Amino acid sequence: MLVISIGPEVIATIAGFPITNTMLVAGVLFFVILAIVGVTLRRIDPDEPAKGIAGLMEVFVEFFLDFVESITNDRDKALRFFPIVASIFFIVLLSNLVELMPGMGSIGVWGIHHGETVLIPFIRSMSADLNFTFVVALFAMTSVQIMGMRVLGFKGYWSKFFVAPWHKPYVIGSFVGALELVSEFSKVLSFSFRLFGNIFAGEVLLAVIGFLSPFLAPLPFLFLELFVGFVQALVFATLTIVFLNMATTSHAEHEEEHEPRADYTKATFGGKAGGVVPLNGNNK
Amino acid sequence: MNEMLTKLGINWQSFIAQLVNFVVLFLILRYFAWKPITAALEQRRQKIAKGIDNAKRADEQLESIEIERKEAITEARKEANKIIEDAKQKASVLKEEKMRMAKVEIEKQVDEAKEMIIGERDATYSALKNDLANLITKATGKIVKDLDDAAHKKLIDEAVKDLETA
Numbered sequence: 001m002l003v004i005s006i007g008p009e010v011i012a013t014i015a016g017f018p019i020t021n022t023m024l025v026a027g028v029l030f031f032v033i034l035a036i037v038g039v040t041l042r043r044i045d046p047d048e049p050a051k052g053i054a055g056l057m058e059v060f061v062e063f064f065l066d067f068v069e070s071i072t073n074d075r076d077k078a079l080r081f082f083p084i085v086a087s088i089f090f091i092v093l094l095s096n097l098v099e100l101m102p103g104m105g106s107i108g109v110w111g112i113h114h115g116e117t118v119l120i121p122f123i124r125s126m127s128a129d130l131n132f133t134f135v136v137a138l139f140a141m142t143s144v145q146i147m148g149m150r151v152l153g154f155k156g157y158w159s160k161f162f163v164a165p166w167h168k169p170y171v172i173g174s175f176v177g178a179l180e181l182v183s184e185f186s187k188v189l190s191f192s193f194r195l196f197g198n199i200f201a202g203e204v205l206l207a208v209i210g211f212l213s214p215f216l217a218p219l220p221f222l223f224l225e226l227f228v229g230f231v232q233a234l235v236f237a238t239l240t241i242v243f244l245n246m247a248t249t250s251h252a253e254h255e256e257e258h259e260p261r262a263d264y265t266k267a268t269f270g271g272k273a274g275g276v277v278p279l280n281g282n283n284k
Numbered sequence: 285m286n287e288m289l290t291k292l293g294i295n296w297q298s299f300i301a302q303l304v305n306f307v308v309l310f311l312i313l314r315y316f317a318w319k320p321i322t323a324a325l326e327q328r329r330q331k332i333a334k335g336i337d338n339a340k341r342a343d344e345q346l347e348s349i350e351i352e353r354k355e356a357i358t359e360a361r362k363e364a365n366k367i368i369e370d371a372k373q374k375a376s377v378l379k380e381e382k383m384r385m386a387k388v389e390i391e392k393q394v395d396e397a398k399e400m401i402i403g404e405r406d407a408t409y410s411a412l413k414n415d416l417a418n419l420i421t422k423a424t425g426k427i428v429k430d431l432d433d434a435a436h437k438k439l440i441d442e443a444v445k446d447l448e449t450a
Contacts, residue, residue: 007293020298026305033309037317044320046327061321082322083314091309131298135306 004204008129009120021122022129025098029126033094064089071241081244084143088136089237092127092195096229099125099203100222127199127232130192137191140240141184148247156250187243191236198232417444 008020036053043054050058064086069078101123126132148157161181163173202225209218289295417440425436 005293006291007295008298018295018297023298023301023305026302030305030309034312037312041316041320044324046324046331057317057321058325061318062325065322065325079322083318084310086318087310087313090313091306126302129298129302130292130294132302132306134294135299135302138303139306139310 004207008124011120011122021120021124022126022132025123026126026132029094029098061086068241072245077245077248081241085237085240088140088240089233092136092236093230093233095126095132096199096233098123099128099199099229100225125199125203127195128203130196133192133196137188140191141188144243144247147244151248152250191239195232195236198228202228413444
């Protein structure tokens with residue numbers, strides 16, 4: 001009988017510590033990434049074009065760094081965000097692709113699930129486990145807070161959220177700040193449930209299609225899931241970049257107190273100098 | 285709340301395991317993958333930029349050398365032409381000078397020769413005149429014996445003078 005469970009299944013217990021199938025996959029993936037890093041580290045050489053896995057990693061870094069830069073429009077910022085975002089993308093992508101591994105859902109141990117004896121698979125994508133997606137989301141949003149505080153300073157960063165009601169936009173400012181603070185927490189949830197939902201749905205889809213028609217029919221769905229896995233990793237990384245970028249850009253109001261970051265009156269918008277109209281209260 | 289989390293498959297053991305796993309992976313990737321790769325790429329980028337820059341500079345140098353070479357050649361050609369022109373001019377001047385000197389020499393010689401000829405002629409002429417006078421004196425003396433020598437001579441001289449003026 002087909003077994004579909006939202007959470008990861010426990011396949012063994014070591015000294016009272018339950019080992020789930022996603023933990024097993026995470027461990028395997030850990031060593032896979034370790035191996036990739038090892039190979040890359042040995043082959044990397046600025047004097048020679050790298051070949052094989054190292055070359056692939058170089059290409060990945062090159063493309064991804066350009067991608068980050070295209071969002072931040074700032075090389076330094078891109079270099080700062082890159083390790084966080086690239087790690088997220090890389091790990092999430094690999095864990096998403098585990099979903100497509102042969103043997104997923106078919107190799108495992110027999111166990112009791114909801115009172116029925118069913119096959120509990122060894123392989124389950126980490127992304128189809130809320131624990132993992134929650135960890136990644138928490139990591140991403142924590143990085144956003146830390147990076148924001150590092151760039152803008154403790155006071156500068158938190159003054160975005162806690163706006164005194166006697167300052168310029170008054171009560172509205174305080175209210176918006178509070179909303180922003182709540183949204184920082186909701187971002188964690190949306191991050192984790194987005195990834196989990198997509199990959200878990202993919203797994204269920206593949207399982208159901210494989211159960212209904214084991215031959216040929218799952219093929220297009222495998223391609224679809226390959227695509228979904230890539231896109232979800234990219235979405236996760238892109239959103240992290242965007243949030244990082246937002247967190248490290250101070251509000252226009254604070255720019256008067258700190259040194260100005262950009263002269264908006266000289267900015268061109270649609271080819272017209274000064275086309276950006278300063279918002280209320282920004283022009284003295 | 286707790287029941288909901290359990291239903292969603294969240295439990296603290298799993299969470300801790302994934303957290304530790306992820307953070308360690310992040311640190312490994314950060315220090316052993318992204319750092320050396322970006323460093324290598326940056327180094328390579330700089331090297332390539334330097335190489336391109338060098339190539340550009342070499343090209344520029346080559347171009348300037350080529351221009352210099354061309355300039356030198358045209359300069360040399362101009363110099364050579366000038367030298368040849370000068371030589372030609374000097375030669376023609378020299379030629380003219382020589383010609384002029386030769387002409388002068390020739391003229392001088394011709395004049396001298398003329399003078400000599402004239403002198404010779406005059407001498408011959410006067411000698412001839414004397415001889416002629418003597419001859420005539422003697423001849424007429426033989427014919428006209430009665431005329432004394434002085435009167436005779438005077439007569440002849442007059443005759444000769446008439447002859448000369450005629």
